[in-house]
Amino acid sequence: xxxxxxxxxxxxxxxxxxxxxxxxxxxxxxxxxxxxxxxxxxxxxxxxxxxxxxxxxxxxxxxxxxxxxxxxxxxxxxxxxxxxxxxxxxxxxxxxxxxxxxxxxxxxxxxxxxxxxxxxxxxxxxxxxxxxxxxxxxxxxxxxxxxxxxxxxxxxx
Amino acid sequence: xxxxxxxxxxxxxxxxxxxxxxxxxxxxxxxxxxxxxxxxxxxxxxxxxxxxxxxxxxxxxxxxxxxxxxxxxxxxxxxxxxxxxxxxxxxxxxxxxxxxxxxxxxxxxxxxxxxxxxxxxxxxxxxxxxxxxxxxxxxxxxxxxxxxxxxxxxxxxxxxxxxxxxxxxxxxxxxxxxxxxxxxxxxxxxxxxxxxxxxxxxxxxxxxxxxxxxxxxxxxxxxxxxxxxxxxxxxxxxxxxxxxxxxxxxxxxxxxxxxxxxxxxxxxxxxxxxxxxxxxxxxxxxxxxxxxxxxxxxxxxxxxxxxxxxxxxxxxxxxxxxxxxxxxxxxxxxxxxxxxxxxxxxxxxxxxxxxxxxxxxxxxxxxxxxxxxxxxxxxxxxxxxxxxxxxxxxxxxxxxxxxxxxxxxxxxxxxxxxxxxxxxxxxxxxxxxxxxxxxxxxxxxxxxxxxxxxxxxxxxxxxxxxxxxxxxxxxxxxxxxxxxxxxxxxxxxxxxxxxxxxxxxxxxxxxxxxxxxxxxxxxxxxxxxxxxxxxxxxxxxxxxxxxxxxxxxxxxxxxxxxxxxxxxxxxxxxxxxxxxxxxxxxxxxxxxxxxxxxxxxxxxxxxxxxxxxxxxxxxxxxxxxxxxxxxxxxxxxxxxxxxxxxxxxxxxxxxxxxxxxxxxxxxxxxxxxxxxxxxxxxxxxxxxxxxxxxxxxxxxxxxx
Numbered sequence: 001x002x003x004x005x006x007x008x009x010x011x012x013x014x015x016x017x018x019x020x021x022x023x024x025x026x027x028x029x030x031x032x033x034x035x036x037x038x039x040x041x042x043x044x045x046x047x048x049x050x051x052x053x054x055x056x057x058x059x060x061x062x063x064x065x066x067x068x069x070x071x072x073x074x075x076x077x078x079x080x081x082x083x084x085x086x087x088x089x090x091x092x093x094x095x096x097x098x099x100x101x102x103x104x105x106x107x108x109x110x111x112x113x114x115x116x117x118x119x120x121x122x123x124x125x126x127x128x129x130x131x132x133x134x135x136x137x138x139x140x141x142x143x144x145x146x147x148x149x150x151x152x153x154x155x156x157x
Numbered sequence: 158x159x160x161x162x163x164x165x166x167x168x169x170x171x172x173x174x175x176x177x178x179x180x181x182x183x184x185x186x187x188x189x190x191x192x193x194x195x196x197x198x199x200x201x202x203x204x205x206x207x208x209x210x211x212x213x214x215x216x217x218x219x220x221x222x223x224x225x226x227x228x229x230x231x232x233x234x235x236x237x238x239x240x241x242x243x244x245x246x247x248x249x250x251x252x253x254x255x256x257x258x259x260x261x262x263x264x265x266x267x268x269x270x271x272x273x274x275x276x277x278x279x280x281x282x283x284x285x286x287x288x289x290x291x292x293x294x295x296x297x298x299x300x301x302x303x304x305x306x307x308x309x310x311x312x313x314x315x316x317x318x319x320x321x322x323x324x325x326x327x328x329x330x331x332x333x334x335x336x337x338x339x340x341x342x343x344x345x346x347x348x349x350x351x352x353x354x355x356x357x358x359x360x361x362x363x364x365x366x367x368x369x370x371x372x373x374x375x376x377x378x379x380x381x382x383x384x385x386x387x388x389x390x391x392x393x394x395x396x397x398x399x400x401x402x403x404x405x406x407x408x409x410x411x412x413x414x415x416x417x418x419x420x421x422x423x424x425x426x427x428x429x430x431x432x433x434x435x436x437x438x439x440x441x442x443x444x445x446x447x448x449x450x451x452x453x454x455x456x457x458x459x460x461x462x463x464x465x466x467x468x469x470x471x472x473x474x475x476x477x478x479x480x481x482x483x484x485x486x487x488x489x490x491x492x493x494x495x496x497x498x499x500x501x502x503x504x505x506x507x508x509x510x511x512x513x514x515x516x517x518x519x520x521x522x523x524x525x526x527x528x529x530x531x532x533x534x535x536x537x538x539x540x541x542x543x544x545x546x547x548x549x550x551x552x553x554x555x556x557x558x559x560x561x562x563x564x565x566x567x568x569x570x571x572x573x574x575x576x577x578x579x580x581x582x583x584x585x586x587x588x589x590x591x592x593x594x595x596x597x598x599x600x601x602x603x604x605x606x607x608x609x610x611x612x613x614x615x616x617x618x619x620x621x622x623x624x625x626x627x628x629x630x631x632x633x634x635x636x637x638x639x640x641x642x643x644x645x646x647x648x649x650x651x652x653x654x655x656x657x658x659x660x661x662x663x664x665x666x667x668x669x670x671x672x673x674x675x676x677x678x679x680x681x682x683x684x685x686x687x688x689x690x691x692x693x694x695x696x697x698x699x700x701x702x703x704x705x706x707x708x709x710x711x712x713x714x715x716x717x718x719x720x721x722x723x724x725x726x727x728x729x730x731x732x733x734x735x736x737x738x739x740x741x742x743x744x745x746x747x748x749x750x751x752x753x754x755x756x757x758x759x760x761x762x763x764x765x766x767x768x769x770x771x772x773x774x775x776x777x778x779x780x781x782x783x784x785x786x787x788x789x790x791x792x793x794x795x796x797x798x799x800x801x802x803x804x805x806x807x808x809x810x811x812x813x814x815x816x817x818x819x820x821x822x823x824x825x826x827x828x829x830x831x832x833x834x835x836x837x838x839x840x841x842x843x844x845x846x847x848x849x850x851x852x853x854x855x856x857x858x859x860x861x
Contacts (some may be wrong), residue, residue: 037377040798099555100375101505101555103371126806133798136776142806143809
């Protein structure tokens with residue numbers, strides 16, 4: 001067992017757990033943050049994406065100890081005082097949601113993409129999100145939601 | 158806009174107290190209850206053997222919220238929003254006053270499975286009838302209350318206005334004189350709002366449940382947590398058909414917090430974390446001894462299917478004229494064989510359930526399209542009366558026909574019973590690939606004849622193993638024989654979006670192009686000359702015009718090819734055109750552009766329809782281009798996302814969807830048919846590019 005301290009969505013968390021346990025399971029089972037999803041456990045689908053110090057990581061293949069001392073953001077940490085994050089709002093406005101199980105991972109991956117490329121080309125969107133699967137296959141709308149966010153946040157600059 | 162939908166705890170029956178639906182309403186408040194008696198046929202269809210008619214479907218609260226109870230489930234296809242729109246339309250109430258309660262065997266009627274594109278043609282009219290009757294009651298009550306003739310009143314924005322006074326649904330719920338309405342039976346044949354007068358239906362509406370999905374707040378079945386809950390795992394055989402000889406649970410039982418159980422061939426464990434349960438199962442698995450049996454492999458699959466044809470089930474045949482005579486008299490005969498691989502649905506959320514026993518009552522939260530039949534199975538396996546079993550289906554993470562069953566529900570219930578704790582079971586991706594059921598593989602043989610006018614005079618079509626959906630050609634052919642020969646499938650099979658219509662349409666539309674070529678005709682012209690169905694003609698026209706088919710047939714781009722296909726199933730019609738490019742080195746086709754026209758009668762929610770059609774196209778690219786379940790010695794050799802390559806962003810072509818709105822036709826479902834024209838359109842485009850006929854799904858040209 002290891003004592004691991006990290007912040008999740010701005011709050012300090014102390015967990016006593018097996019160091020090799022996937023971060024995904026610590027978030028979901030120990031911290032009750034079920035917005036992060038299990039999709040494959042092999043790092044192939046992106047449903048478990050969270051941000052670690054702003055970088056997207058696949059929490060299903062990230063051992064809990066790797067979170068030690070870092071800042072984690074999950075889907076629950078994006079909205080502020082009930083106001084959706086622009087990426088969440090764009091997914092809503094575009095209707096880029098069917099079953100929605102991939103959505104938290106897609107949204108966080110998009111947040112990371114737009115941090116790296118505030119005005120991404122279509123090719124950058126495709127490459128940036130290619131690791132995230134959507135079996136409802138709503139890719140065109142998700143792409144449109146990413147574009148919409150880039151446009152709306154761009155205007156505020 | 159957001160619609161409030163009841164959270165499970167809001168109307169949760171009191172601890173250990175079983176409430177029937179009437180008690181539930183009494184507890185919920187002095188609202189108005191409308192009792193609907195459905196026509197017997199509908200009740201039978203919805204309910205399954207022995208179950209009663211549908212009854213309680215609508216409740217008006219004193220807060221003015223109107224609750225619609227429906228036994229269908231939401232898995233991302235948009236049923237919740239569509240049914241809420243249907244209710245709001247007929248109630249003349251704002252959409253945000255509608256609450257939906259769906260798929261809960263204690264609270265909703267048994268509306269049968271959510272399958273076969275059935276929610277739109279059957280549940281929508283039913284919800285509309287119930288809502289229209291509620292509006293009629295509001296008018297009557299308002300007339301009495303406001304001293305006006307009900308015939309001269311109308312409901313707007315959820316209320317009646319008369320002489321400066323307002324009477325709305327909240328007032329109706331509080332009206333003491335309407336207590337009698339609790340016992341009202343809905344009249345048959347309630348008039349529904351004409352399509353031309355629709356205010357809510359027919360207009361684009363974003364999913365009402367989307368907010369909880371983008372915030373992560375929604376609890377999918379795999380997110381349900383109960384007090385004292387353990388995480389369960391089940392021992393799986395190493396290969397199909399293997400039976401358990403012996404197993405030793407001692408090591409697992411010594412692990413802290415772990416409970417391990419065996420009941421015949423069922424072996425499972427549960428622990429305070431999924432990690433601990435996994436470790437315990439590894440320990441159990443290491444001790445298990447198995448008897449394996451020889452299993453067929455995918456490399457000999459199609460011979461196997463033919464050899465085992467009709468050993469299971471009776472062949473089905475239909476047709477007209479004499480196919481023997483038609484073929485004998487044909488000027489030219491063509492023959493081809495098509496092969497379609499097994500495919501896995503691979504929904505993003507693998508099977509999941511939480512089961513909880515309390516005072517001899519079982520509650521299971523799970524993702525299934527069939528809450529009623531899962532409840533029945535749970536009752537049988539757990540030896541309790543069905544009345545003591547409740548199945549709750551939260552909006553779950555995709556099914557596509559792949560979650561008609563309740564495996565995880567059953568496993569969680571057994572583990573919960575044995576351990577005395579609520580237990581969560583979520584299948585791993587590997588389990589979902591291996592132990593869920595597959596879309597059946599198909600072997601299809603087709604022979605046809607062309608007469609002196611180059612028209613199809615005979616059509617002989619046999620599907621081995623996959624099914625008979627859409628097996629009848631939509632073309633005018635005087636002599637036909639179409640047959641479905643069941644076979645002994647090496648893999649467990651079941652429903653998948655539109656069943657065998659995809660396989661049958663693939664073979665038929667690819668072969669139709671071969672006939673067109675033999676007849677020296679353009680594929681579009683050849684189809685139109687055999688088509689009497691105006692709806693198919695219209696979508697063909699819409700798709701080919703949008704694509705620029707005629708011009709692009711004349712102006713060929715080197716290195717690419719174009720193709721088209723059409724079809725009909727579930728009372729809807731589809732046509733597709735595409736352009737592909739074939740990698741000369743690998744032979745793998747890439748879709749550059751895909752245009753699809755679709756028509757399913759009067760459109761209920763154009764925004765949702767478009768996402769269903771686009772999603773079907775993108776999902777359909779998988780089995781068309783790459784998805785193929787491979788197996789050897791009873792094990793999958795590509796049962797993971799690394800090797801079973803479902804469509805990704807990189808597969809996204811230029812995508813155009815044309816929706817035809819036939820306001821004169823009854824709305825039909827749209828979750829299935831839009832997938833049937835994809836593979837044949839691609840196969841025909843690959844031929845156009847390479848000169849090679851593509852007769853297998855996934856489609857792959859010879860390597861260069």
